[in-house]
Amino acid sequence: MLQTVQPIQREIVVGAGPQRAFDVFTGDMTSWWPASHHIGSAPIAEVLIEPRVGGRWYTRHQDGTETSTGFVTVWEPPTRFVVTWQIGADWKYHDDLVTSIEVRFVAEPDGRTRVLLEHRDLEAFGAAATQMRTTFEGPDAWNGILAAYAKVAQA
Template structure:
């Protein structure tokens, strides 16, 4: 996309409060074990529920690998995360792209979840490759599908 973003959305069969809670506090219930940057086996995906909170993995050996942090925390309607993983899938504290997730009720038991991963131009020469990865079935589309299934359960 010319603006350097990947946009995806999903309708979740859950009330907005539950959708937000499953996406944030329940991230470990739907985050794939293959989506990690540490050397060990992924034990837990963690998102700390507050502005400035950490977003990271805990591996089976107890080591932690940073993914980013919480930039905006407005339950149950808005979450903005700093994605600080570079094109080689390593944490880079100097790199910040933003993942904005908006939650909008579509009735008492349905929620529209819209995700935008923006500022992908900050990946420089790797931006097209990274955008393709985020846009692929193993990227945000698959992650949102896994989230929607967990939220509906």
């Protein structure tokens, strides 16, 4: 039986409306995704999410190669989307490993947007689940990624 691992939940408020917040997160990921966060052998050229259910989430590298991160399972602009994260504790893509990341965009009364991220199904990492949860909780993981995103979204 798999152990239950609590999901990672993070949120940030950005100085932009929900449509811009959604568009920057999903359509301009290259502008804010950390350059060091990739599994390819060459630097990042683009980080892409294909805007539809079944679309790929992947990285195109400067040498022309591509590495997969996961797939879009829910696409509801500008309120939310869900993608799979299929990168294992060995930092390689695995077809048979599926964790999910849901990102919701909630309008605030002052014209800003609350962005809520939940990375769940971490028990799929098996024996490495606790280690991966600790990794995702680190300052350079979802906290740092959302901070970098917020700077671009509200620019």
